[in-house]
Each structure stands twice: as C-alpha cells, then as structure tokens.
Amino acid sequence: MPFEPIEPRRLFRRIAEQIAAMIARGDLPPGSRLPAERELAQRLNVSRPSVREALIALEIAGLVEVRGGSGVYVRNGAPEPVAQPADAPGPFDVLEARMVVEPECAARAARAEPAARAAVAEAFGRMAAARRAGRPDEDSDRAFHLAIAEAAGNTALARIVGGLWRDQTAPLASRLTDLAVSPARRRDNLAEHAAIATAIVAGDAAAARAAMRRHLSAVRRARLQGLEGA
Amino acid sequence: MPFEPIEPRRLFRRIAEQIAAMIARGDLPPGSRLPAERELAQRLNVSRPSVREALIALEIAGLVEVRGGSGVYVRNGAPEPVAQPADAPGPFDVLEARMVVEPECAARAARAEPAARAAVAEAFGRMAAARRAGRPDEDSDRAFHLAIAEAAGNTALARIVGGLWRDQTAPLASRLTDLAVSPARRRDNLAEHAAIATAIVAGDAAAARAAMRRHLSAVRRARLQGLEGA
DNA sequence: GTGGCAAAGTGGCCTGACCAGTTGAAGGAT
DNA sequence: ATCCTTCAACTGGTCAGGCCACTTTGCCAC
Numbered sequence: 305m306p307f308e309p310i311e312p313r314r315l316f317r318r319i320a321e322q323i324a325a326m327i328a329r330g331d332l333p334p335g336s337r338l339p340a341e342r343e344l345a346q347r348l349n350v351s352r353p354s355v356r357e358a359l360i361a362l363e364i365a366g367l368v369e370v371r372g373g374s375g376v377y378v379r380n381g382a383p384e385p386v387a388q389p390a391d392a393p394g395p396f397d398v399l400e401a402r403m404v405v406e407p408e409c410a411a412r413a414a415r416a417e418p419a420a421r422a423a424v425a426e427a428f429g430r431m432a433a434a435r436r437a438g439r440p441d442e443d444s445d446r447a448f449h450l451a452i453a454e455a456a457g458n459t460a461l462a463r464i465v466g467g468l469w470r471d472q473t474a475p476l477a478s479r480l481t482d483l484a485v486s487p488a489r490r491r492d493n494l495a496e497h498a499a500i501a502t503a504i505v506a507g508d509a510a511a512a513r514a515a516m517r518r519h520l521s522a523v524r525r526a527r528l529q530g531l532e533g534a
Numbered sequence: 535m536p537f538e539p540i541e542p543r544r545l546f547r548r549i550a551e552q553i554a555a556m557i558a559r560g561d562l563p564p565g566s567r568l569p570a571e572r573e574l575a576q577r578l579n580v581s582r583p584s585v586r587e588a589l590i591a592l593e594i595a596g597l598v599e600v601r602g603g604s605g606v607y608v609r610n611g612a613p614e615p616v617a618q619p620a621d622a623p624g625p626f627d628v629l630e631a632r633m634v635v636e637p638e639c640a641a642r643a644a645r646a647e648p649a650a651r652a653a654v655a656e657a658f659g660r661m662a663a664a665r666r667a668g669r670p671d672e673d674s675d676r677a678f679h680l681a682i683a684e685a686a687g688n689t690a691l692a693r694i695v696g697g698l699w700r701d702q703t704a705p706l707a708s709r710l711t712d713l714a715v716s717p718a719r720r721r722d723n724l725a726e727h728a729a730i731a732t733a734i735v736a737g738d739a740a741a742a743r744a745a746m747r748r749h750l751s752a753v754r755r756a757r758l759q760g761l762e763g764a
Numbered sequence: 765g766t767g768g769c770a771a772a773g774t775g776g777c778c779t780g781a782c783c784a785g786t787t788g789a790a791g792g793a794t
Numbered sequence: 795a796t797c798c799t800t801c802a803a804c805t806g807g808t809c810a811g812g813c814c815a816c817t818t819t820g821c822c823a824c
Binding site: 544545546580581582583584601602603604605 | 775776777778779784785786787
C-alpha cells in the first residue's frame, strides 16, 4: 500500500525526495549512515524494492553512497545550495575564465541549429530594446551571454558560464567595477554584442569566436581604466 | 542467477552500461523504444527488478525516459528542465567542457612559477606511485588535473575544473562508463599524464596545451569505444 | 591486551505475483 | 465506408518473501 495515494508520481521518486529532504534539512549529516533498507521500507510503508530504487536514484544523483554489506551513507561533498563567499574568485579571474570559455561557446553556438541561433538573436534584440528604453541592461547583458552558452548545446558549458556570471555579479567588489561603465562604453558594448550575434546568426564560427574575444578584451580594458580614471 | 560472476560490480550498473553502450553505438536511436523490461531481463539473463534498477539509473542520468504503461524510450538530446534533484550535465558534455577549459589551464600552468609547476610534478608522482601500488588511481587522477588548474593561478578556472570533476565522478552516469577502463587504457592514461607534466615542468605552454588536448581526446575515445569487450 | 572467530546486520539479487495505465485492433453504430 | 466504442494484450509499477555474500561487531581464547 503506497503511503499516500494523493500523488501520481512514481513511488521511488517520492521516496527519494523525502530522503533528499532529510539530507538537505540536516537530519542526516554528511557521512552519516541512514537507516537500513528494510527499516526505511517499513517506516515509509513501502516495499523494499521501492526503497532500493529510490536509493539507486539518489546514488546516481550523487547524494548518497551505497557500501555493500555495510549501509548507505550520505555523501560528504553533497552539493549545497549555499555558496561560500570565502573563496569566491576575484573579478579579473572571472573575466579571464570567461575569455577561456565564452569564445568557444560562441563558436559552437554559430554551428548550432537555426532555432538555437535565433534565440541568441532574440536575446540580443531584448538587450538592444532595454538599452533604448534606458532600462538597466545588466540583466539582458547576462541573458545574452547565457543564451549563447545555451545555444552551444552543452549543459556543462552553460552551467559554467552561468556560474561565472553569478561570481561576477554577486560579490560586492565587482559591483564597484560595474559602475565604472561610461555611456560610451555602454554603446561600444552594444556594438560588440551586435557583432557577436551577427556572426552567430550567420553561422560563422571563427568570426563569432573572434568577436567574443574582442568583446571580453574590451570589457577588461574598460575595467582596468575604470579603476584608474574613476 | 547473474549472467556472469566475472565482474564484481553491482549488477544494475553492468546492465545500465550495456544499455548505454547500445544507445551510444546507435543500436537504439534517439526516440526509439527499447525492449520491454521482461524481455530485457530474459535476454540478459537477469531478474526484472535488476533491469528496473538499471533503467532508473539511466533515467536519472538522463539517457532514457520511462513512460508508464507504454515503454522506455531513448531520450533525444536536450535534458528537460524537469530534473528536480539535479540537472547535472551528462558525461560527454562534461568531457567536452573539459576539452575547452583544461588545455588552457595546462598552458597557463606551464607559464607559472617554478613552485607551482613543481606541485604539478608532485601530483603526477603521487599518481604514478598509486598506480604502481595497484591502488585505485581515480583520486590521484583527479588530484593531478586539479593541481594543473590551481597552478594556472586563476581561482575561477580552478573552481570550474573542480566542478567539472565533481560532475563527472559524483553525480552522473559517467560512473557507468568510468569502469570501462582497461589496463591498457590505464597505462596510456599514465603516459599521457607524464607528457603533460613534462611539458608543464619544462615551461612549454604550447606543448602542455597540446598534450592535454591529446589526453582528453584519448579519454573520450576510450569512453566511446569501451563497454564492448567484456 | 590481542588476535581470531562466529553471529548479527546489511545490501545484492531472485522468483512470482497482482495492479494500473497505454495501446491498438476488433466490432458495432452511424 | 467511416467513426466511435470497447476490450484484450502489453507494459511499467509495486509488493511480498526469500536466499546469498559481504561487512561489522563483539565475544572468547590466547
């Protein structure tokens, strides 16, 4: 008898989520052993196979580790939703990392299907519109770069770019550099984005890579000057 | 009765690998329905629960989609935003991302100060020792790549590489392909690492970049081919 | 102490069964 | 003939109970 007939989802998912919730809540600290399969089954009023399926799902998801004959343990390096501000990279490290990753993303995006490339063009359109309307274009700027990373069609790369932008915008230190953007720089920024979008839509991978590289170089140059002149 | 007591791994992993191999090989095109659980069980000479566990593992890994009452289908490309537990990237996405980031890290490491480069050499030495001692070299392998990323002197890049390795070893289905490393591949792996370490210690950035690229290409090739011989 | 051995506990896997949803084709109504 | 209903086959979803191999633990002899 499933413990609650209210939810239509598959049983092992409900069980897995329940266990994951315990881990996230701290009821099951990292490294600790969770109850035996038989006991979990009895406690949750489900069968042992269902518990096993849930545990396998959690194992593949990287939340727990199953040691045969011993027990199931909460994984130590469990990905926490909270980020530690301590070792956050500095703004220039982030920018350099972007110069490694994003040109390649742009090149791949240029080789993507037309639909994906159209999404990049659309993101650029929104950014241009925001700028014309005088709205802060920080969000649409980020959205543009993220659209390119997503168009590249690689989840891992998209996640990396997303993380870099988070590192870049979150810390207060980088906020300071953000303010250093002059109206002229803002205009150039838009023009550089246009070059990138054009190359991607045209399917020219080499041009897209070069345009992205130029753009990021310009951003770095502006930041270096901003720190002096402002 | 397990079909062959030759492998000590858990049964559902072996089954999952076998199915994943069929998908990778193209025997099961994206969108196609794979055989029923009962038939798979009979064909592979295992019980249905074991097949179910394997299918759940593949589902969490994002390789297949299970439609109740209908069948199990090979997923075409894009991972849905469905993923509640974790939308971790697939193993090949991770590998591709590494091919974007790590060669650049190797090049920068080669330009680093002697102390940082010595740390890379040391990490390689530990890995070689572990391999000689017959110890599992997965950890030292990871440590070697992380050492290079850290020697590159960019916090953001080091963090990216660390994240990619976590994605690769902890969460996803890559574990399924991980154990497909033959002794020959393990030996080549060490040789490739040696080439990387040598170039970095010598301060030859171009050679380091090329060696890292060769290494990752070899890893990808091994993963694509693997899983058949056993 | 200390080393070894046995029992308890745990995951690993199997057999067999029943239920619920999907699917597609047979058969009736229009 | 065409459309709709119905129903049987098929598929995944879940449960129950059982046996085995391995790890852990604690007792006992040394």
